[in-house]
Amino acid sequence: MDFCRAVAAAALGDPSKVAYVPLRASARFPALMEGMIDLLARNTTWTLRREAALKVQFAGVLFYDTQGFLVRRPGGIQTAAELKGATVCVEKETSTLVHLRDYSADNRLEIMPLEIDSAIEARRAFFAGRCSAYAADSAQLAAVRIEAPDGPQSVQILPERIAKEPLSPAVRGGDQSWLTLVRWVLFALVAAEELGVTRDNLQSRLSEAAIRRALADGDESDRSLGVERGWRVRAVQSVGNYGEMFDRNLGPRTSLKLDRGLNRLWTQGGLMYAPPFR
Template sequence: MTEKAELLGVALLVVLLAFTGLAPAAQPTDGKTLISVRARGVLRCGVSEGIEGFSSRNAAGQWTGIDVDFCRALAAAALGDARKVQFVSLRTAARFPALVTGDIDVLSRNTSWTLLREAALKVQFAGVIFYDSQAFIVPANSGLRSATSLKGATVCVQKDTSTMNHLVVYSTALDLRMTPLVMESADDASDAFLSGRCTAYTADASYLDALRLHAPGGAAAFTILPERISKEPLGPAVRGNDDAWLTLVRWVLLTLIAAEELDVTRENLQTRLRDPTVEQALVPDDTVTRAIGVEPGWTLRALQSAGNYGELFDRNVGANSPLGLERGMNGLWTRGGLMYAPPLR
């Protein structure tokens, strides 16, 4: 499958939605999503079927992860209560239809921001919550140390993702003649790889880290090869034509980043607000709040729910999590990363 094939698949989805009367053209007008969320009293958040660190259920059956905590912060901002979220578990192929048809209010499901998705499906991405990249994983005892050593190999890959396109482009460019083994879901692709049906598995590097952690033999039994073959900026997405909702979702995320820039945490929030500079940076004026349609204090409610971006990262995928990922590109811009928040003023 090439990029043209993915475009065809997206086009077919648009045609199907139009045929059923649920096309992207029938999108909400500005502010309607927030009105619906408030009338319902619950935010419907589309998440994965289970990716550790991003969206998965713990032993108690509770949803956890960076995408999950973001939705709780959004619910706190929109509804005043971080608990008022319904998490909707979605397969990859179902994520955009669920968003476009209104089954969910926001898609927070380790989804890459691309022009194709915005232009063809009329969805809009609110920002980047995690900068990722596509990688390969192999058994540690395979002797493979580079993606270029996968020439002629069978590589597991998930259907209905841009991952497949990147694999084909990379293989063709380097004349590696890899054979994709395309599986219906991430779990199917993982099972195929772990059972030896393919030499390697390609997916987002963060997903491969999570896979390695729980695979037979543990993390030491598998190696993630050093090559990164694509950029994968993951972030929340909403339906088009509702700028007020997009603004709220975007600025909840940016508020978490801005708070980290100011060293404002969930614990010290109330104390730091005594500083007029901090208050000005984190609390928008009433005119802006009225324009969005939320109750005053929405940025502070989001922060009280999730903490700043660094706290969100560390407890779910970083130093305080089983994954133990380094900040890297997801560090603040002042520390060599890409995370940067425009001013609220």
């Protein structure tokens, strides 16, 4: 949601000009392709099949995630290998389902997926005991864990990570300017963190040449994208840099308590960095 606010600030000059549309996984791409939404920003994995077959375009990795399993504790299951022949809850029409089937086949586990229409219903099915495990993105499992009816200590995420899940905002194919704007809003938030620019110190640091090059210069690109000058500054001013956004929504001081892991800057052992702006 913070990323949507940053895009709205860049494109429309106001981070509050966002209408959020909750969608099931099975409805997200039809909604995007039919113009019901302009930006798909949820836990959606960037894949070749989606870009090639669905004709949607991914702006860049907003969150590097992995796929795992949530199981009940105590339940005897300590590793993914112990799920042989088990029923596993999984959301319908997701990359999670594809990866689950591949992992089961590759490891001869004969896992039986119980396909559920939505994440909420999959969570309920798992807690109701309809399946031995729940397969989803690890960050999503962390959110499910804190809502366990018997408390977070009653469930655990298994140590195995069975697939990469690069989560990316997506737009309809055919609108290059919109794709470019969304993509470079993301890069502006990452670049701000690389440069040590925060929401609080942004204005005082705009006099520095490196900060201007990354966030303030660009009359030509502004005109080509059809936005008012200063769109990168507006994006950072609205939500802070990438690290601030992560910490506020997912980090150790939130209920999810997620470590940044792969989402650290490249200078800190992660995968996040912004391409040059010039």
